[in-house]
Amino acid sequence: MGYKKVYVYSEGLPEWTKRGYPVEANTVYPKIQIPLMSAATLNEKLKHDENIFVLDIRDEDDRKAGWIKGSTHVDMEILTDKVKEIPKNKAIVIVDLHGKQGQTAARYLATKGLKDITVLEGGFMEGWAAGNYPVEK
Amino acid sequence: MKKLCMFLSAFLLLLAPAMSVGVDIDAWKEVKTISTDELKKLYDSKADFLLINTLSPIEYAEEHIAGSTNIPFMYLKSGKTKLPDDKNKMLVFYCRGVK
Numbered sequence: 001m002g003y004k005k006v007y008v009y010s011e012g013l014p015e016w017t018k019r020g021y022p023v024e025a026n027t028v029y030p031k032i033q034i035p036l037m038s039a040a041t042l043n044e045k046l047k048h049d050e051n052i053f054v055l056d057i058r059d060e061d062d063r064k065a066g067w068i069k070g071s072t073h074v075d076m077e078i079l080t081d082k083v084k085e086i087p088k089n090k091a092i093v094i095v096d097l098h099g100k101q102g103q104t105a106a107r108y109l110a111t112k113g114l115k116d117i118t119v120l121e122g123g124f125m126e127g128w129a130a131g132n133y134p135v136e137k
Numbered sequence: 138m139k140k141l142c143m144f145l146s147a148f149l150l151l152l153a154p155a156m157s158v159g160v161d162i163d164a165w166k167e168v169k170t171i172s173t174d175e176l177k178k179l180y181d182s183k184a185d186f187l188l189i190n191t192l193s194p195i196e197y198a199e200e201h202i203a204g205s206t207n208i209p210f211m212y213l214k215s216g217k218t219k220l221p222d223d224k225n226k227m228l229v230f231y232c233r234g235v236k
């Protein structure tokens with residue numbers, strides 16, 4: 001793209017907020033704690049073909065490590081564009097990378113009328129992959 | 138996820154406009170970083186630069202550096218969001234930090 005003065009603030013938002021520097025918010029999603037589902041429980045539920053919609057919100061780069069069979073990929077960056085495609089009649093299990101972003105995504109989805117939402121405990125890496133559950137590539 | 142800022146900057150800095158995919162891994166070595174102290178100094182000086190948050194719109198909506206603009210990487214790649222025409226404009230990208 002040819003930009004000559006490109007920098008990365010590598011310490012990022014966590015360090016900025018830690019120092020008490022100015023931040024702002026446009027929206028505050030409901031401060032609810034979304035329940036967690038363990039990888040073992042999810043694995044069992046998937047075996048029995050329960051009414052589950054596994055929503056993988058990781059980015060393409062992170063998906064190179066593989067994904068849960070049957071999961072639907074919607075990168076969190078475009079979740080706001082795709083929210084209407086998420087079924088309201090299924091139990092949603094959100095899969096993120098480490099189990100952190102999923103809470104934010106779930107609280108956002110809760111504002112869109114989705115009710116049965118859980119987050120995979122530990123995300124794909126510390127939850128699913130670390131437990132050696134089946135991975136598709 | 139945390140690698141994204143570095144990836145994005147390399148993409149912007151080094152790739153020709155016609156190239157929409159693929160990044161030379163050596164490009165990572167060329168990316169310049171700015172510390173918290175340096176950014177705060179720049180921020181307070183009211184210098185003419187664009188501070189860009191590359192997180193998802195959902196995360197941006199909950200918290201971002203005051204005055205920053207949200208441009209997720211996928212929006213940039215798809216052309217949904219454009220960067221300034223001025224190639225000399227200083228751009229500072231941030232997300233949740235780089236490992």
